[in-house]
Amino acid sequence: MKVIVVENYAELSKIAAEMIAEAVTANPNATLGLATGSTPIGCYKLLAEFCQSKRISFAGIKTVNLDEYVGLGKNDVNSYAYFMRSKLFDHIDIDLNNTAIPNGCAEDIVQECLSYEHMLSVLPRDVQILGLGSNGHIGFNEPYTPFDCSTHIAELSSNTIADNSRLFENSDDVPRKAITMGISDILQARKIILLASGANKAQAVYDMVKGKVSPKCPASVLQQHCDCTVIADKSAAALL
Ligand code: GLP
Secondary structure, three states: OEEEEEOOHHHHHHHHHHHHHHHHHHOOOOEEEEOOOOOOHHHHHHHHHHHHOOOOOOOOOEEEEOEEEOOOOOOOOOOHHHHHHHHOHHHOOOOHHHEEOOOOOOOOHHHHHHHHHHHHHOOOOOEEEEOOOOOOOEOOEOOOOOOOOOOEEEEOOHHHHHHHHHHOOOHHHOOOEEEEOOHHHHHOOOEEEEEEOOHHHHHHHHHHHOOOOOOOOHHHHHHHOOOEEEEEEOOOOOOO
16 A cells, blocks of 8 residues: 655645546556545645646546435435436536446335346446545445445435535435445455545544554455555654
8 A cells, every 4th residue: 555645635646637648548448446535635636727728628527426325316415326427427527327326216226226236247447546535435335334235225324424514504414325336346346446535534544554454444355455556645644
């Protein structure tokens, strides 16, 4: 695991965007694994700028997202489908048919997990972007999720519900379940870039980088990946 500590969020976003731009330039038909949450927003904004200035193109790029809340439709402002359109897809030249996000409103969510898992098996990710939960989760793989799990329905922990409630009108509106790629799916990516920003991530960053590899901190499994780069700002890296 390579750890890059940067001064601030702007620098973190720039380094991440440059790494993704490099991957897209090297392989214009690459498949990217994308994350939501506040942390990648700055990186996505830069990628949109790179695309608008014609430095890179997403015309041949495919994307697969990590997760989606169960019960939120793609036009719900709190859905991750809406997030991806508003933060990235609406501003780049990607073909929306080449973007995949689990359907949180599928009639049969168990079947939706199986279909998503099948799609992942035929669409290996060249680069996977990750954020980090303050409890060490990746995607919605909460503490004690087995490392070998595939796409599944996750029960959100009270910690995650509290963290994510800032984006909802009140905490009762935060869905209690989500469809998420499993840890085994995440590990299949050729390259992983994890972004962590802010003091509330400091303990999780420490456990991920220096702690024992254990399901207690799902992100600690990334120590075993052969090409994982963590980009953390000073506050998130404070305990390293
Ligand atoms: C959610 C997402 C994660 C994300 C995490 C951190 O729980 N499922 O993929 O990494 O939030 O979000 P933020 O970047 O807003 O701190």
